[in-house]
Amino acid sequence: DAKTTQPNSMESNEEEPVHLPCNHSTISGTDYIHWYRQLPSQGPEYVIHGLTSNVNNRMASLAIAEDRKSSTLILHRATLRDAAVYYCILIGGGGSNYKLTFGKGTLLTVNP
Amino acid sequence: GAVVSQHPSRVICKSGTSVKIECRSLDFQATTMFWYRQFPKQSLMLMATSNEGSKATYEQGVEKDKFLINHASLTLSTLTVTSAHPEDSSFYICSASNRGGEQYFGPGTRLTVT
Secondary structure (H helix, E strand, O other), X not given: OOOOEOOOEXXXXXXXXXXXXXXXXXXXXXXXXXXXXXOOOOOOEEEEEEOOOOEEOXXXXXXXXXOOOEEEEEEXXXXXXXXXXXEEEEEXXXXXXXXXXXXXXEEEXXXX | OOOEEEEOOEEEEXXXXXXXXXXXXXXXXXXXXXXXXXXXXXXXXXXXXXXXXXXXXXXXXXXXXXXXXXEEEOOEEXXXXXXXXHHHOXXXXXXXXXXXXXXXXXXXXXXXXX
16 A cells, blocks of 8 residues: 655644645555544544545645655644544555544644 | 544553453444554654454554454444463554544553553
8 A cells, every 4th residue: 555654743833724734745646545534542533535626525635746656735724623643544446445544633622 | 523432541450461452443434443552751652553344454563463453334433452471561552544544543441550
């Protein structure tokens, strides 16, 4: 499985935007970029995913580099409830491999 | 989004006993379910992949005779930790995948073995 690299931790202030980076230099052409987050003592929660184009949903935006070797999850206005570990995961687009390999993720701290 | 439940949410058992954890997809049929384990301050580690009606596929290093997985229907998978020991104490999380491949996670089960 292609590997992703994320910073161990990041800090933000409430109401400010947060940009969470992810490097995936060995991504293959059919790999989708998925983001999940995990709040303390809970199961992971799907945030967003994309292939080539930037994506927006009610939770966040995903900006994907033109060469697809990196991506950035954007939380437009961080709230205290966004404090979580954010995981960037590549999933093969072949339709049969849906195993998720979780790295260490980025621990996001949001200051009031 | 789709809902996946786990039962129990937390369980305490004595060393040597067995514990069963249920994972249910409440509003969709899950062709595949996954079981993860997470130790404190660590990431999730995939234990096994479970397909309805067939044997589970275990990840390397996971003992299939100790962690029994049954996926008897499209909405239910169970994980039984047999002869539990204190080192099996962990946070166990399941996820369910629909035909589109999207995964939905359960809230997790905190197992403590005394």
